[in-house]
Amino acid sequence: MGKKIISLILALAAALTLGSCAAGGGSEKVTLSIMGKQSDLNKSYMTSIFRQYEEKTGNKIEVIAYEDEEYETSAAKDFKSGKAPDIFMHFHNADLNRFDVKDNFYYLSDEKWVSDLTDGARAYCTDADGNLLGLPFWENSVSGCYYNKTLLDSLGLKPASTQAEFDVLCQALADIGYTPICWPANGCSWMPQFGLDPIFADNPELLEKLNNNEISYSDISEVRDMVKWISDAADKGWFGNDFTKIGWDGISPSIGSGDAVMTFIWDTWFDTDFEPGNKYSADDFALMPVFMNTTDGGTYEGGNLNMMMLNKNSENLKSALEFLEFCAAPENYNKAFDGISTVNCFKGQTTNIQSKIVTDAAASIAEKERVSTAATRINGYSADDVASLFNMMFDKKTDFDGCVRLMDEYRLKEAEAQAAE
């Protein structure tokens, strides 16, 4: 059941001052409607930017908030019933088909503030044709291979910069008796998409053919290489002995104790889920790219960003464009993200708190970061399905060829289900 909450926040103070500055003096104040998930709209940096905007322009922000789980469906209904908001908030650039992007949204590629966006953030909000769909305004993160630098140094080893080095490193660690990679196979499904990202991010035509059912996973050698590498890594003991039993809660003890040296995760996990008091702290870790035999230099996956898209059919389109410009102004976003732990979305971000791990790897991230492509762009991709099939492979219920074949079957079924929906 949808529950529409309409909050009217009226800017009371300094209305005249704001009005003269924003509208060029004497112009009519507008109220912009913005639709989003309730939890998203309640983020501090969101309320901050709304408040700033209202204070400085005298315009009003009408927040249309839906419960998280009902958001996509309710929003789509609103768009179809002519109740589309002026500003529409949406996570990542995928799954927008139901909203008829071309007809409903305004492309933002030519706006002035675009140059201030980090490459990752920009790429994340750009469609397949290179059109910028929205303004990323969200907490950013970077997913990669987080490794125990202290431990590695103590072993006389260095992080890998290539797939070959990574394989040597894993074997060297295994030879000494360490679990090279913590692969939480029990209920954790995000890892495979890191390896798939470079395949499709670097080769959009493959993605298109795959989504058009012109090819299958089995036809893509990199996919087969990745699955084979994961299978071999498991067989060589690089994931440890009981990795299929390790879930979300097991990651922290595993790498915190030094039993495992590396894991494929994102930076903010160290802020939110890494348990203090272990042998190693977050300061002992560093970041290197994820290596899954799909790209020699490795890859990072950028964070999932919420972006603000504009209703091109709105009578308040001009005001909405002005609102985005207001948000993209360094003084405004630095004020909004002051003290927020996040990777930069804007090049001019200075007040946010960036993870030292990420900062140290900034150059590498800048070089090797890829937008989350597999999970967001492959029709019918289900991280849970892929994870379950990998577990079948780990349990020797199928080999890697069978696993690839099943990945296709599951993908196609899921795509059909989504299409039917």
Added chain:
Amino acid sequence: MYNKKRFGKILLPLLMCLVAIAVIAIGAFYFNYISKRIYEDSTDHLTEIYSQVNRSFGAFVDQNWGLLESWEDYISENSAASNGAVPDFIKKEQTYWGFSDFYFIAWDSSCINLDGAKSAMTLGGAAPLSEPVMSSETLADGREVIVFAVPAPHGEYNGFGYDAVAISYTNADMASSLKVDAFSGKARCFVVQSDGNVLLSTQTGGNVFGNYLVYLKAASDLDDSEFEKIQNDWQSGTSGLLNCKIGGTRYCISYQPVGYQNYIMLSTVPQSVISAGFLSVQKTTINVFIIIFLLVFAAVIVLLILRARKQSRKDKTELKYRERMFDVLSNNVDDIFIMLDSENFGVDYISPNIERLLGIPVKEARENIKVLERCAPGVEVVIPRDEFEAIPLHESRDREYEYTHQGTGERRWYRMTIYHMDIQNIKKYIVVLSDRTLERQMNQKLQEALTAARSANEAKSNFLSNMSHDIRTPMNAIVGFSVLLEKDADKPEKVREYTRKITASGHHLLSLINDVLDMSKIESGKTSLNVDCFSLPELLEELNIILMPQAKAKHQDFKMHVQGTPPEQLIGDKLRLNQILINLLSNAIKYTPDNGKIEFFVCDIPDPLKQYAKLRFVVKDNGIGMSKEFREQIFNPFSREISSVTNKIQGTGLGMAITKNLVDLMGGIIHVESEPGKGSTFTVELSFAYPEKDETESWIKQEVSRILVTDDEEEVCLNIRELMLDAGMKVEYETDGVSAVKTALEAHRKGEDFDVILLDWKMPGLDGVETARRIREQVGDEIPILVLTSYDWSDIEIEAREAGINAFMPKPFFASTFWQTIKPLFIKHAEQPEPDVADANVMEGLHFLIAEDNDLNAEILTEMLGMEGATSERAADGREAVDMFEKSEPGHFDMILMDVQMPNMNGYDATRAIRASSHPEAADIPIVAMTANTFAEDVKNALDSGMNGHLSKPLNMTTAREMIGRFTNKNSAPNQSDEKGDK
């Protein structure tokens, strides 16, 4: 032989084991030595290879430094210019030499590249440079490079003041120059600083080793002392070689100083890779060694096989020869050899003579030895496994069975000896079947002989005992009554009484002696049969004549029956048959009380082949019978049942023994059934040959076609009818006289008179004589009437003839007797019989020559002849008799009575001499033997020597009269009451 076997069984395998151990030990030592040598060579090779790599690396370093120094002047002259000459120059050189970048380095280690990109270098802490350095640098963009830098005159490039210049290589670029293809590409090479920091590595794709000393410390199994030595070596720039294990893999690590700064050239190779060469050599060596060993082994095996085959062929040939020899031997002996497997009792060997000896095919016996049971009927198990298995090893057991030859049915005794043997560690049973038939027969004969000897001894004792008693008894009477005779010589009545008793005792004594001699003769096997044709009816008639009076004297009912149609003419020894039947019948009479009943049956036993006439003679009485115990020994000599009855009956106990022996001699059988108080039945079965058929003259049969038979015993009538049926006679019968008269009358009235009427003498009601009389009265005298009787008819003959009876026939009825009896009645011109001279004194007036060596006998004979009215002269021996005859006038002697056993010349020789003499009466004078030798052989010998007859001693005058009358043409008819024969 034993030592050879022992060598073969123990020493040879031991020797082979020792050789194998020695070969393995030598091989192990050899492999150890070779592996050590190869490992040393391999590590030397490793060290040598990386020494060369080290030198190449040194040359590479020198080259780079040399390049920079050679470029210094040009760069110094042109670096300040902005015409791009320096970049062009460097890029041209870069293309040629392959370095990745060129740097201008300031005194504070800051640097720029040709493009002006700023960075900083450590230069190993050597900045500002005073001499060339090589260092690992991490640039501002994060790239790691190896830098070769040399000090340069201070200059400026794009406004950047510099004091040194450098070129950089990526690790990959450097690695290719250090890459060693040896060791299958598994070798890694590092250039490290003395503290372990890795400058570069040949790691494929890059380097993950930051500090190799730290890595070794953490990952290897080196102990502290070893690790410390490495540290010291590296610090002091000393070369070294070590072996350690990292992560389950053993590595060989070689290190040597590069010669620049404090760099060390470090190489690591898995020992398995180093050993691969060794393993290859080792494998090849092992293979060669194995091949040589196998070849030698194969050669030895081949030699052994050839030798074994040769030996086997030799053994087989020898075995075949032995088998052949054994077969030949076993075929020619009567022992059967069988070898059985102790586990399954399968036949390993069986001698081929089993087929000859037992009639069992060898193949059949081989397949299943139980076929032997077929040969031993009555033996449940011939090869009892339990008994076999109970025989201890190397021991034997004997069993003895009677086997039947399967082909011929011959039964022979075999002793089965079972040996439990160990043949080449395999347990076997050897069974030997030895023919023991002869041995057994011999033993049996010996046993029998022993028994016979014992019996003979016992018999002798018994004989002497019996004879002592039996001879003494009559002798006692003779002597006693002789004494009394002398005493009462003047009393005629007493003399006659004593003389009669002496005579009776003498006859008994004579009978006893005759029986004893007869028995002796039979037992000594000297008895032979005098086979000739005889008439059964005559024999039976004679028996009747002899025995009827004895039975009559005891008022016994003695009847003789003929059953079936026994042949009337037979070929056999009539005398012995007579003796047998008289013995049986006289015993029956003797041991049957007065008024008892004795029946004598003669019946024929049908013989399908018609070759022999088989007759059964049955003597049945209701006398005293005998006990079972006595019945079982009745045929033993001198056996007499002791009882109050038998003790009063005189007998020798030899009669039945003689009878049994005579029956046996004639090939017959005799058996007795008896029960005390109920009588006895003796049955004798004998076979006789048929004589040539003597057909009764056919004319007489044509005269007779109907007969009327009358006998109160219907069985007799039916028997006669059956007997006459063969001759085509019609026989009607009646069982009483009245009916017979009536029948004869009715036939007469019809004009169908019977041709012959047969009447039993003694019938209830009208007897035969009376019946005949009445028939004559009513029918006339034409029909011949015969009386059939088993009694002596002489007493009634006159009365019978007066009644009209034409002739008498003895019972039992025989056809031949019948025809002979009626024949005269149908001959019109029948000759009249010669007058009876029975009472004439045939010896009256005769003169005898008596040849007798015994004076007493001569005197008795002379006296007895004298009593008959004859005279005699005596010769004391045969010679004298011959002389007396030859000297006598013709007609002087009428007859010669010749004793046989005489001194000087016996009777036979004397007879032959007389017959051969020139005396005119030599051939004709009757010579009669007169001897105590009374057997048939004696009679035959007498006749053969030329004598005319034989009289036995003591002389029976009746017999003597008859014989003398015959030879002197003075006949003497026998008195039926006297004894028949001359025994």
